[in-house]
Amino acid sequence: MLTSSPFKLPDEKYWIFRLLINIEERHFSLEEAAEAARSSIDFDSALRYLSHECPICNEQVSFNKIITMTHCSCAFCEKCFKAHFTTVIKEKSISHVVCPLCNNPDLKKDGNKEDVMEYFNLLDTQIRHYLDPEVHELFQSKLRDKTLMDMPNFRWCANCSFGLLHEASRLRMDCPSCGKSTCFQCRTPWEKQHEGISCEQFKTWKLQNHPEYQANRLARYLSMHGIECPSCGFQFDLSKGGCLHFICSQCQHEFCGGCKRPFKMDSACGFSRECHAKGLHAHHPRNCFYYLRDWDIKRLQQLLNHNRIPYRGSVREGSQMHAEGLCRVLEYKETIHGLTEEQCGQIAPAEYDGLCIKSLLK
Template structure:
């Protein structure tokens, strides 16, 4: 009896130990599975408590273990600086300064959605507004397919008050200069915008006809073309070259020592403080000589300053002029050599291109014929 009881007791204890080992094995498997899930979670930089599988959700001990492991994973995730940088605040490479900045320090353009660091965008706008290029401010990336435009409300958010006022003033002046139906009064101290008669206004500068314009503020009557006092039957050329300018308006002077002259095409006033004698009008992009007002649009080699009254008056040394001409000749010669070298290859490749194109067309026709009607 005692031996039998001992055997039963031993058997019961053995079964109990087996169950404990079995339970321990299950616990080990559950814990290993939970650790693997937590490692997977940390590598993906996202904490998901629902990703942990619990085989016996009703056991409070296992629930407490899971909560502790999730809390430990959350703490290690928040402490890891690299993981936080990758998941929350990634680094963006600015295409202007070519440096990596955090996402919170970038600015996204509204039109094209391009990202730049905010400091570079502010400096970009400051340079353009200071230089007077305010009519068409686009994305600074030349390879941007959309070439997004920056409107006034977007520019106002990025620049200070004084710079934005300059932007508005320059943009308004530019709009008036380009509008054939409006012009500024040339009287000193009078910035009134006067209306030009629509019958004489034209969208083309070459077809523009002079007409008298009356300023509603100061009462000055001036010519809409040369901005001098209305000269009646005299043409603008006669007034300009005979020196019959009055005090009103800026004189069109051809004298060499004059600091202010008018563009020979659009007659906008131009002031020359320093630099060479080759001038380009910012309004009509006309290139001319400052001294004699001769057109230099087609004079790529600047041969105008080799002879005549403007000889050696360009304002550059002889060596710089020769270097400029060498560069121009080199560019044209390079294009010629490139075309000469590439022409045989183009002739050889032309039949292949045509054959491939014909083959594609035939395939398209066969596909269309095979379609059920």
């Protein structure tokens, strides 16, 4: 037990300090107890100083270990501040560097860019103080990239990591770093066939004539499974049964893969009355179509019948059911003569309209 003050406290403060450190199972250090005694007028106020609960980790921390965000009233402990912003800065885009409790401010909506930059400038002061130097440097690098990307004439080179401002009226943009070229509008590596034609015409030509696309039958595949960003036109490979919430890897535009509307959280969506509770158009993420891929055939049919949606293979009362046979879907099969197109040949139950289970799920 301490008999004298190791922190040069006045007598009235020292007795507050003594009461604090004699608390059984205390969670604070001697230095924190001395600071609480020095900053408080009595024991109760000193105890309150040391007993702030972090809403994220639920740990009791002292007042000087609580950080209040600059653009909202949310406050949490220094450890959670460092863990959250370190993870977000390292793993996500700069638009996600917001308060972990209220997700404010909304950095993705169109608004006053001066307010956004004011937020980042104030946050930069906190990050500089609490985060590791390399994380702070990464934050500044991403913030610099965001500032550049907001400029209408800025583009990244499609062949290397160099970015440049393109003022010329022509589509071809030459990179001074790698010496290769990029299309300013569709942001794809430049090819000589693009010269003199629009991006849409070039895309059509590439799907129909490019040897690499023909060899891999990519044109047919993309026509069935592709999805295009409504903002920049970049094309993606849409996985079957995948989530409809898309984030374009080129321009960071967030949209619904079904209707191409911009993705907005909660009631900001405005697509239906349930958006505020269920997210993207009231089916993401809680009722996302992604999970339908795990349903069995009968459950899927019941869902369609319940919503009165006709589908191929549905058997209605009074209709003639197809006899059970072999699946007639054409597939590419490898033979000694190379790839040949043949019928699937698996058993097709009568209620599946001539398709096997594997083909029905495609």
